[in-house]
Amino acid sequence: MMTAPKIDIDSFWLPKATSTLAGQVDSAWNIVLYTCIVFFLLLMVPTGYFLMKYRRKKEGEVTSAIDHSTTIEVVWTTIPLGVLVVLFFVGLTPWVSAKVAPAGALEINVTAKKWNWSFQYPDGTVSAGKLIVPKGKPVKLTLSSVDVIHSFYVPEFRIKQDAVPGLYTSLWFEATEIKDLTVLCTEYCGNADPCPKDESIPCGHSDMLATVSVLDETKFKEWLETGGEDKSTPPAERGKALFASWGCATCHSLDGSKATGPTMKGLFGRKEELADGSTVSVDENYLRESILVPTAKQVKGFPLVMPTFQGQLKPSQVDALIAFLKEQK
Amino acid sequence: MAQGVAVPGTHEDHPSPKAKNYINAEAGVWSWLTTVDHKRIGLMYLVSTLIAFALGGFFAILVRLELLTPKKTFMSGHMYNQAFTLHGAIMVFLFIIPSVPGALGNFLLPIMVGAKDVAFPKLNLMSLYLYWIGALFTLSSLVLGGLETGWTFYVPYSSTTGGAVIAVTFGVFVMGFSSILTGLNFVVTIHKLRAPGMGWFRLPLFLWATYATSLVQILATPVLAITLLLLLFEKAFQIGIFDPKLGGDPVLFQHFFWFYSHPAVYIMILPGFGIASELIAVHAHRKVFGYRAIAFSSVAIALIGFLVWGHHMFVSGQSELASTIFSALTFLVAVPTGIKMFNWISTLWRSSIAWTTPMAYAAAFLFLFAIGGLTGLFCGMLGTDMHIHDTYFVVAHFHYVMMGGTVVAFVGGLHHWWPKMTGKMYSDKLGKLSALLLFVGFNATFFPQFILGSRGMPRRYYNYLDQFQPLHQFSTVGSWIIGLAFLVALYNLLDSLKNGADAPDNPWGGLSLEWQTATPPPTENFPVTPRVTHGPYDYSDDRNATGASDS
Numbered sequence: 001m002m003t004a005p006k007i008d009i010d011s012f013w014l015p016k017a018t019s020t021l022a023g024q025v026d027s028a029w030n031i032v033l034y035t036c037i038v039f040f041l042l043l044m045v046p047t048g049y050f051l052m053k054y055r056r057k058k059e060g061e062v063t064s065a066i067d068h069s070t071t072i073e074v075v076w077t078t079i080p081l082g083v084l085v086v087l088f089f090v091g092l093t094p095w096v097s098a099k100v101a102p103a104g105a106l107e108i109n110v111t112a113k114k115w116n117w118s119f120q121y122p123d124g125t126v127s128a129g130k131l132i133v134p135k136g137k138p139v140k141l142t143l144s145s146v147d148v149i150h151s152f153y154v155p156e157f158r159i160k161q162d163a164v165p166g167l168y169t170s171l172w173f174e175a176t177e178i179k180d181l182t183v184l185c186t187e188y189c190g191n192a193d194p195c196p197k198d199e200s201i202p203c204g205h206s207d208m209l210a211t212v213s214v215l216d217e218t219k220f221k222e223w224l225e226t227g228g229e230d231k232s233t234p235p236a237e238r239g240k241a242l243f244a245s246w247g248c249a250t251c252h253s254l255d256g257s258k259a260t261g262p263t264m265k266g267l268f269g270r271k272e273e274l275a276d277g278s279t280v281s282v283d284e285n286y287l288r289e290s291i292l293v294p295t296a297k298q299v300k301g302f303p304l305v306m307p308t309f310q311g312q313l314k315p316s317q318v319d320a321l322i323a324f325l326k327e328q329k
Numbered sequence: 330m331a332q333g334v335a336v337p338g339t340h341e342d343h344p345s346p347k348a349k350n351y352i353n354a355e356a357g358v359w360s361w362l363t364t365v366d367h368k369r370i371g372l373m374y375l376v377s378t379l380i381a382f383a384l385g386g387f388f389a390i391l392v393r394l395e396l397l398t399p400k401k402t403f404m405s406g407h408m409y410n411q412a413f414t415l416h417g418a419i420m421v422f423l424f425i426i427p428s429v430p431g432a433l434g435n436f437l438l439p440i441m442v443g444a445k446d447v448a449f450p451k452l453n454l455m456s457l458y459l460y461w462i463g464a465l466f467t468l469s470s471l472v473l474g475g476l477e478t479g480w481t482f483y484v485p486y487s488s489t490t491g492g493a494v495i496a497v498t499f500g501v502f503v504m505g506f507s508s509i510l511t512g513l514n515f516v517v518t519i520h521k522l523r524a525p526g527m528g529w530f531r532l533p534l535f536l537w538a539t540y541a542t543s544l545v546q547i548l549a550t551p552v553l554a555i556t557l558l559l560l561l562f563e564k565a566f567q568i569g570i571f572d573p574k575l576g577g578d579p580v581l582f583q584h585f586f587w588f589y590s591h592p593a594v595y596i597m598i599l600p601g602f603g604i605a606s607e608l609i610a611v612h613a614h615r616k617v618f619g620y621r622a623i624a625f626s627s628v629a630i631a632l633i634g635f636l637v638w639g640h641h642m643f644v645s646g647q648s649e650l651a652s653t654i655f656s657a658l659t660f661l662v663a664v665p666t667g668i669k670m671f672n673w674i675s676t677l678w679r680s681s682i683a684w685t686t687p688m689a690y691a692a693a694f695l696f697l698f699a700i701g702g703l704t705g706l707f708c709g710m711l712g713t714d715m716h717i718h719d720t721y722f723v724v725a726h727f728h729y730v731m732m733g734g735t736v737v738a739f740v741g742g743l744h745h746w747w748p749k750m751t752g753k754m755y756s757d758k759l760g761k762l763s764a765l766l767l768f769v770g771f772n773a774t775f776f777p778q779f780i781l782g783s784r785g786m787p788r789r790y791y792n793y794l795d796q797f798q799p800l801h802q803f804s805t806v807g808s809w810i811i812g813l814a815f816l817v818a819l820y821n822l823l824d825s826l827k828n829g830a831d832a833p834d835n836p837w838g839g840l841s842l843e844w845q846t847a848t849p850p851p852t853e854n855f856p857v858t859p860r861v862t863h864g865p866y867d868y869s870d871d872r873n874a875t876g877a878s879d880s
Contacts (some may be wrong), residue, residue: 006796009796012780013783014716014783024712029713029716032710033820035706036704040700040703043670044695044699047677050674051682054564054677055682056614063615063681064615064869068621072675076671077664081664084660088656090710095649098715100867112839135451148485149485149718150490150581155785159715160718160719162337162593162645162646164573165485165574166442166577168579170644182794187483187787188478188479188483190410190490191405191791193407194405195406203406203790204407204410205410205789206406206790206793245630262378270813
């Protein structure tokens with residue numbers, strides 16, 4: 001299971017509210033909660049009282065013949081109806097806010113696939129598994145999925161939207177606090193069987209987590225300018241993180257076991273036999289080409305299912321991945 | 330004294346040595362397999378659906394056990410997905426949809442209207458066979474093919490996993506026909522075979538609920554068949570309908586699915602409402618308050634129920650306008666549902682409540698269904714649904730409705746009509762103990778799930794964040810109490826068959842027709858067609874005032 005930040009719980013029922021929308025949702029929540037408690041008592045107090053008071057003391061008791069009362073029936077039809085109409089509008093208000101993103105929101109494309117999330121910024125920066133956003137600025141997410149239906153849920157923001165293959169959906173939020181939050185997938189999307197040995201690799205629906213990191217605006221700008229990369233860590237280590245966050249491990253093992261794609265163990269320098277009968281010696285150029293144009297040289301015995309990462313990984317990220325792969329002896 | 334005034338001598342507390350009845354009328358397995366007697370068919374439905382319930386319950390216990398720890402407890406994620414799929418699919422399609430109409434409906438409906446049998450007895454037997462065939466087909470493909478799509482079969486997940494999606498849907502389709510035929514039979518029987526004097530407003534409320542259910546079964550179930558055909562066409566001819574890879578629309582599948590499955594929710598709950606009305610009126614010996622309101626609200630719920638399927642899809646990507654309209658319509662369902670609650674409670678007012686086992690279940694039903702119904706408001710409101718959709722809050726909500734409502738009413742009804750069906754009395758003490766255990770265990774299991782959900786715990790999660798463990802553990806322990814409650818009830822009922830005292834014809838002082846005939850009833854239900862002179866709950870009329878003890 002991937003590590004995820006704890007969800008801060010603020011009250012008996014709800015997580016901490018850390019978006020502008022969350023406050024609105026919580027107002028609606030409290031209204032319906034207290035309405036329900038009142039109605040529950042209205043129903044259950046008489047029930048309990050009648051159940052005790054009208055216990056049968058002896059056989060043959062005469063019971064009431066009153067079998068209806070138009071007045072009371074009109075009352076308990078119209079009053080609840082009125083309450084329900086009000087509740088509908090109470091629920092509608094935060095929904096309308098949630099559905100209409102303010103003009104000028106920062107637009108980020110979210111791509112869901114089994115079982116990870118990646119986030120693409122307007123300048124082309126792509127961040128896998130981690131959504132970095134500025135505090136106090138509206139952010140609009142446009143969701144899509146490359147395989148099955150997923151759903152993007154941040155409890156502390158009170159937002160949720162399905163990511164559907166073949167359809168763009170969207171949602172927006174404005175974070176009000178600098179902190180790390182958990183993103184959960186809330187549309188069931190299956191499990192791998194068996195799971196990869198490395199437990200940090202997501203293996204199914206319940207591992208499809210991500211983190212939202214809310215930064216202050218200057219830090220966010222800095223992050224975006226450096227392309228979202230921390231240049232101080234060695235390339236191989238960054239490559240390792242990329243290998244996990246981009247979901248490479250779903251198809252490529254590191255321990256020599258066979259999976260959907262060839263294993264990465266001992267890959268560098270290996271002679272690979274290709275589907276067309278020729279062979280190729282694995283070097284930096286071959287690795288780079290295979291990441292960006294997977295269809296160019298198909299290894300014999302494996303299906304041609306790898307998606308292209310052209311335009312998604314930056315050159316420095318491809319370098320980092322290659323550095324990591326070279327270490328898999 | 331009562332409805333069947335033309336049936337003298339059937340109202341005795343100590344029946345004479347066993348007369349011919351529907352159970353001992355013929356012997357041998359073959360006589361059961363070829364019977365057209367609605368009571369025997371009802372009994373076979375009862376046994377079959379209870380086996381399905383036990384199986385579904387077994388998977389529920391496994392699911393809860395796995396959730397004892399945040400990571401792997403004892404099964405793999407892949408197995409966990411199969412376990413919750415099996416739990417859901419079996420409970421919905423093999424148990425809760427066929428159970429009340431198939432078992433109690435079949436047994437009671439003809440007797441309650443004063444008929445010898447349903448309108449089409451052979452069709453009735455055929456519907457049982459269709460249920461068996463569909464159930465076996467579904468179960469075997471579940472076991473052989475392995476299904477891990479959840480009971481909702483959402484595409485494209487279901488079309489991209491191997492599994493036995495088509496085979497299982499086919500099994501469900503066959504069971505759907507069984508459901509349609511039963512519904513058809515009931516509608517015709519109620520329209521055409523009522524005994525002389527049995528006007529529509531003298532029907533027991535259980536029949537009004539069954540009638541409304543039957544309408545939904547007839548009208549909604551064909552959509553399931555259409556959905557299956559479309560799935561088959563897509564698979565066989567690569568026509569893009571639901572699969573985006575072929576140009577189809579996965580959200581369209583959800584529309585089709587819920588267009589059937591939401592009305593199916595009312596197929597599941599309406600019979601429970603009907604049973605609750607009977608339990609409350611008969612064990613409180615009181616004329617039902619608002620008979621017509623309860624009767625018409627069943628029909629209203631059935632009809633409005635067709636227009637609200639989109640409330641399962643507020644965050645699915647359907648248009649905002651559609652979601653808004655579906656939310657508004659959803660609130661309308663709450664009105665007739667509220668009316669029922671108010672009337673049931675008013676029926677307790679100035680009544681004479683016997684604290685029998687069925688009454689204990691009815692009291693549990695009122696409490697649990699109140700919570701189930703009210704928490705539906707959180708789900709129907711657009712803004713709050715956005716937060717709790719697909720979380721444990723929804724899981725808790727529908728278990729309070731389906732299990733706290735329908736299953737509790739069903740088990741209560743089973744205890745209510747058990748003496749009539751089997752001719753034996755069970756231990757009332759053990760019966761009440763099972764009701765109490767179920768009530769405690771149920772709340773312990775499902776109340777924490779409301780809190781889990783509103784705090785952000787999604788559904789169908791094999792691994793979960795460590796912070797949710799205490800509530801999950803609480804819930805798991807609760808599930809063991811539920812298991813114990815059902816074992817106690819099962820033991821009590823089975824034991825009564827062997828050691829129970831012979832049941833009188835009318836142990837509770839009921840006024841509807843099933844209590845006016847012998848226990849167990851003869852094959853033809855009544856020696857002479859009964860003539861109905863008053864309503865099923867006219868306890869306050871002088872001649873009926875005393876119920877069981879008068880004659």
